[in-house]
């Protein structure tokens with residue numbers, strides 16, 4: 001391992017695992033958070049600039065987002081390497097997912113794993129499965145979607161927008177698509193139950209990973225006409241409804257039919273809604 005400034009970079013997955021089991025952690029850990037960074041992504045990594053990327057993320061989190069240090073305890077790279085944040089040790093809660101930080105560990109996977117984003121490398125894939133497996137092992141957590149969580153399963157206010165056991169979609173708007181609409185074949189709870197959790201279990205069992213193909217997120221889940229996934233469409237429609245109810249928008253039906261135009265409407269209106277919610281006087 002190499003220790004440099006604010007980070008430790010491990011030489012191998014096995015070196016990380018041995019180190020992990022030597023760490024004393026007083027904070028109870030129940031949630032392993034999976035995120036993608038979106039930016040930086042694969043284009044920003046050259047296999048030599050791990051520390052440069054880590055320090056840049058730390059600077060941006062501290063300067064732009066006013067965090068006390070980098071948000072995450074752990075970072076994974078396209079070449080499969082793992083880094084630990086000395087300024088965000090396991091005993092300090094991460095700034096990853098509102099509602100899942102107090103007992104959480106945050107892992108940022110460098111890349112853009114949205115549909116049409118980066119194609120995850122084989123080394124990275126193996127590391128992502130491995131890091132989730134060994135964290136469950138270290139903190140005695142069942143390999144289950146109640147403990148291995150995606151950012152997408154939470155709203156900006158920190159409520160779960162899926163039932164983490166059954167996978168049923170609940171009310172509320174996901175804060176992000178993170179860790180990506182194409183992360184191991186999709187970002188919903190049932191996607192994870194189908195395409196992620198079983199692979200983590202195999203890695204945990206210590207056997208070689210079998211060759212189970214991970215389906216690409218298929219076009220059938222997108223609305224053909226507008227190219228929006230179901231949750232994007234819902235998010236946009238809900239935002240338009242809410243703005244119309246507040247009298248901030250007229251002709252909601254027309255706006256809902258235009259969600260797909262130019263900048264993604266679902267995103268635009270969700271941002272507007274958040275701004276208008278922030279500006280509302282508290283009752």
Ligand SMILES: [Zn+2]
Nearest residue numbers: 035036151178
């Ligand atoms: Zn995230």
